[in-house]
Amino acid sequence: MAQTRIISTAALAAVFAAGGAWFLAPAGGPDMTLPGAASAQTADDAQDSADAEASAGEDTAESAPSGEVQDMMLGSADAPVKVIEYASYTCPHCGNFHDTVYDQLKENYIDTDKISFTYREVYFDKYGMWASMIARCGDDTDRFFGITDMLYDSQESWTRAGSEAEIADELRKIGRLAGIDNEQLEACMTDGEKLRSLVEWYQTNAEEDDVTSTPTFIIDGEKYSNMNYEDFSAILDEKLAEAE
Numbered sequence: 001m002a003q004t005r006i007i008s009t010a011a012l013a014a015v016f017a018a019g020g021a022w023f024l025a026p027a028g029g030p031d032m033t034l035p036g037a038a039s040a041q042t043a044d045d046a047q048d049s050a051d052a053e054a055s056a057g058e059d060t061a062e063s064a065p066s067g068e069v070q071d072m073m074l075g076s077a078d079a080p081v082k083v084i085e086y087a088s089y090t091c092p093h094c095g096n097f098h099d100t101v102y103d104q105l106k107e108n109y110i111d112t113d114k115i116s117f118t119y120r121e122v123y124f125d126k127y128g129m130w131a132s133m134i135a136r137c138g139d140d141t142d143r144f145f146g147i148t149d150m151l152y153d154s155q156e157s158w159t160r161a162g163s164e165a166e167i168a169d170e171l172r173k174i175g176r177l178a179g180i181d182n183e184q185l186e187a188c189m190t191d192g193e194k195l196r197s198l199v200e201w202y203q204t205n206a207e208e209d210d211v212t213s214t215p216t217f218i219i220d221g222e223k224y225s226n227m228n229y230e231d232f233s234a235i236l237d238e239k240l241a242e243a244e
Contacts, residue, residue: 069201070136071120072144074106076113080243081236083115084218086206088122089131089151090159091214093226098152101229109236119148122214123202127159127167130189132198134175137188147178 087094109115121132135147151158151174158170168189175185188194205211209218217224217232220239227235 069197070139070141071118072136072141073116073118074141074145075110075116077116079113079116081109081115081220081239082118082218083236084118084120084209086120086122086209086211086216086218087214088124088128089135089148089155090124090128091122092155094215095152095155097215097226098149101227101232104229105232108233114240115236119145120205121198121202122206122211122216123199124214126164127171129195129198130168130171133188133191133195134171134180134185136194136198137175137180137184143178143180147174150174150178 087097105117110117121128121135123129123132131151135144135151137143154170154174158167158174161167161170172185172189175188176182180188209216210223213225215226217227219235224235
């Protein structure tokens with residue numbers, strides 16, 4: 001089965017209004033399907049909202065977000081078969097895929113340069129966005145995939161840590177374990193411009209590839225849903241045979 005709580009366009013628009021400040025803002029409510037925008041509208045956060053609006057104005061006047069986000073890829077760019085995974089760090093089915101399929105896929109197909117493997121984040125909720133901001137801190141590909149492994153390995157723990165503040169602290173711990181110092185970590189976590197670019201990038205990808213659930217795989221342009229290693233391997237072997 002796959003997770004299907006894709007964030008709506010209206011909810012994504014609220015993310016832009018909130019800027020980066022919502023990452024550290026107090027909870028706006030219990031609904032995990034919204035990306036923290038409600039908290040930016042509370043009286044306690046009025047100043048944060050004003051700052052975000054001012055920042056958005058500066059972005060428009062000086063340099064609007066380009067929307068260009070680095071694709072995180074493993075394997076050879078010249079590999080005969082291209083695989084894209086769309087997944088969310090808070091999706092349990094994605095976690096199960098990485099626990100039961102990904103390691104074999106990496107050993108037998110990615111590390112042997114039979115396929116190139118690109119991981120693209122899908123945002124169901126603010127916690128997945130936070131995790132993405134930490135994984136992409138510094139845009140180092142090796143560290144990104146290392147943090148991705150850590151996020152999935154400990155998914156059940158950090159996603160159930162309790163309050164928003166406790167979840168944020170657990171994610172900070174993962175970032176520090178990956179070698180990110182506190183100053184860089186806080187800068188990455190509150191980078192509103194990067195957040196806006198990531199959300200625009202996510203929405204564009206999801207629309208172009210018709211991603212409605214996770215994990216979704218695009219294999220040489222064809223869309224597939226979640227599957228076990230045997231089925232995945234059979235598809236890859238067929239594609240590789242066609243590419244010869």
